Amino acid sequence: MTRFHLTLFVLLGLTLSSCYYDVEEELYPDFKLCDPDNVTFSGTIQPLINTKCVSCHGATNPGAGISLTNHAQIQAQALNGNLLGTMSHSSGFSPMPKNEPRLPDCQLEEVQIWIDQGAPNN
Numbered sequence: 001m002t003r004f005h006l007t008l009f010v011l012l013g014l015t016l017s018s019c020y021y022d023v024e025e026e027l028y029p030d031f032k033l034c035d036p037d038n039v040t041f042s043g044t045i046q047p048l049i050n051t052k053c054v055s056c057h058g059a060t061n062p063g064a065g066i067s068l069t070n071h072a073q074i075q076a077q078a079l080n081g082n083l084l085g086t087m088s089h090s091s092g093f094s095p096m097p098k099n100e101p102r103l104p105d106c107q108l109e110e111v112q113i114w115i116d117q118g119a120p121n122n
């Protein structure tokens, strides 16, 4: 009986975790799977910001007066520390995306890698 329950539990866990990944791909169809070895502005950072930030940081009336619609604007926030400070929910920053859970560590790592490269327009 115990073994049966254990098996059921494992199977359920597997089913749930595969569902989770399916759903994530559906929610973010323009996301490549996280790939920290291959980070570019156009392929990684801009799609992430477009999906997670631009709804509130667009061209008109953006949150905190900060637009994140092009490379120059995003780079400025990257190099002054605000981008990763807010996204990693560090103390002293408003956690972003606002009212949403922190982004997965792998995506924060991609942002960190891009910033370490000097936040290039690549």
Ligand code: HEC
Pocket: 049, 052, 053, 054, 055, 056, 057, 063, 064, 066, 077, 082, 083, 086, 087, 092, 093, 094, 095, 096, 097, 098, 099
């Ligand atoms: C639901 C709307 C919303 C979303 C989504 C959102 N922001 Fe914000 N953001 C705001 C508002 C409003 C403020 C003004 C400060 C506050 O209210 O917390 C702000 C402030 C900021 C600031 C100023 C820093 C600070 O500490 O005040 C930065 C940088 C920022 N956001 C970056 C981002 C990034 C990067 C994303 C995407 C990962 C994002 N935001 C997603 C609404 C949003």
